[in-house]
Amino acid sequence: xxxxxxxxxxxxxxxxxxxxxxxxxxxxxxxxxxxxxxxxxxxxxxxxxxxxxxxxxxxxxxxxxxxxxxxxxxxxxxxxxxxxxxxxxxxxxxxxxxxxxxxxxxxxxxxxxxxxxxxxxxxxxxxxxxxxxxxxxxxxxxxxxxxxxxxxxxxxxxxxxxxxxxxxxxxxxxxxxxxxxxxxxxxxxxxxxxxxxxxxxxxxxxxxxxxxxxxxxx
Amino acid sequence: xxxxxxxxxxxxxxxxxxxxxxxxxxxxxxxxxxxxxxxxxxxxxxxxxxxxxxxxxxxxxxxxxxxxxxxxxxxxxxxxxxxxxxxxxxxxxxxxxxxxxxxxxxxxxxxxxxxxxxxxxxxxxxxxxxxxxxxxxxxxxxxxxxxxxxxxxxxxxxxxxxxxxxxxxxxxxxxxxxxxxxxxxxxxxxxxxxxxxxxxxxxxxxxxxxxxxxxxxx
Numbered sequence: 001x002x003x004x005x006x007x008x009x010x011x012x013x014x015x016x017x018x019x020x021x022x023x024x025x026x027x028x029x030x031x032x033x034x035x036x037x038x039x040x041x042x043x044x045x046x047x048x049x050x051x052x053x054x055x056x057x058x059x060x061x062x063x064x065x066x067x068x069x070x071x072x073x074x075x076x077x078x079x080x081x082x083x084x085x086x087x088x089x090x091x092x093x094x095x096x097x098x099x100x101x102x103x104x105x106x107x108x109x110x111x112x113x114x115x116x117x118x119x120x121x122x123x124x125x126x127x128x129x130x131x132x133x134x135x136x137x138x139x140x141x142x143x144x145x146x147x148x149x150x151x152x153x154x155x156x157x158x159x160x161x162x163x164x165x166x167x168x169x170x171x172x173x174x175x176x177x178x179x180x181x182x183x184x185x186x187x188x189x190x191x192x193x194x195x196x197x198x199x200x201x202x203x204x205x206x207x208x209x210x211x212x213x214x215x216x217x218x
Numbered sequence: 219x220x221x222x223x224x225x226x227x228x229x230x231x232x233x234x235x236x237x238x239x240x241x242x243x244x245x246x247x248x249x250x251x252x253x254x255x256x257x258x259x260x261x262x263x264x265x266x267x268x269x270x271x272x273x274x275x276x277x278x279x280x281x282x283x284x285x286x287x288x289x290x291x292x293x294x295x296x297x298x299x300x301x302x303x304x305x306x307x308x309x310x311x312x313x314x315x316x317x318x319x320x321x322x323x324x325x326x327x328x329x330x331x332x333x334x335x336x337x338x339x340x341x342x343x344x345x346x347x348x349x350x351x352x353x354x355x356x357x358x359x360x361x362x363x364x365x366x367x368x369x370x371x372x373x374x375x376x377x378x379x380x381x382x383x384x385x386x387x388x389x390x391x392x393x394x395x396x397x398x399x400x401x402x403x404x405x406x407x408x409x410x411x412x413x414x415x416x417x418x419x420x421x422x423x424x425x426x427x428x429x430x431x432x433x434x435x436x
Contacts, residue, residue: 076309091294092269
């Protein structure tokens, strides 16, 4: 969406010890496919802290369906850390716009996906930097925040996103194949179904839930 | 100061590729000397971004005296990154208090040392975490923020801080010896002079500026 709006995109991933590190290669592939200026991966050893099924190998990723409340896959302060590192890079690049893909389906469960959090981070960021002191205004964009998963997929298809390249699964294997049963897989698959678009996700054989009968290709 | 107030202290340093990495060992030594529960060092490759004399070897640390404005040693969004990682660890520890040593002398030059920045970060943090959603309030303490360097040194002496263990220098050598001429050294040395306390800093031979004649020992 940022590319479509004409932004020159510098893409950032953080290797924070996540279980689904397949997303790092997927991000690199997507950045290239979408014509981004560059894609960087910074290393931060957040897994030293643990506290999440995504950063602590001793906590299993839940696979029994989405439950109310904040899930075990919540990584403490993750979006704050991601946005802070993005803010540092934005300042070096003299960029005034940061995009993050938080969205509405998640924000009932993840505190740092809520609109009021995004507003508070933007306000803090506009006090934090040299650019802010010098009068520049930084904008924090969350273009997916009010969209359902189905709407995100539909919009992605309109923009010719190749969803075979994307990884949502919390425990994707090294080749990026999805488990089909974690919350992220279930929400993604339900999104394709609701959008009426065939799900091109590569699943680990025999693990996928539901089906996409009657769907059209993206 | 946090130890004196009765807090069980979990100390955090970030190895972000800083030129003065001697401060990491100094922090470990100080944490031990002050009776902290633990000290951790997380690695974050902020130096990949550059943009500061402290993270880019091609930008020299200024040594000609403090100048008005934001100095070359400003690291883009550093305190935001440090506090974000601290917030992540605090949540894992179920801690509701984060301390940071930003102070008044610096905040004319560093945007992320200003009181309004600290207030904005605290507000954002109280929307960012599971603990916040569950009703806990996180407090961000900056007990040095209104103190001069001389007042900080005097307070440290009252609390029996061994200032021989501390490193302020932006280009300290591997053993922690200070250059004596960078802004951090000048401000520190002036602080000891103003406090009337003998400066125990180990300087690289022949580089220190000023003197501490007439000062008393801490």
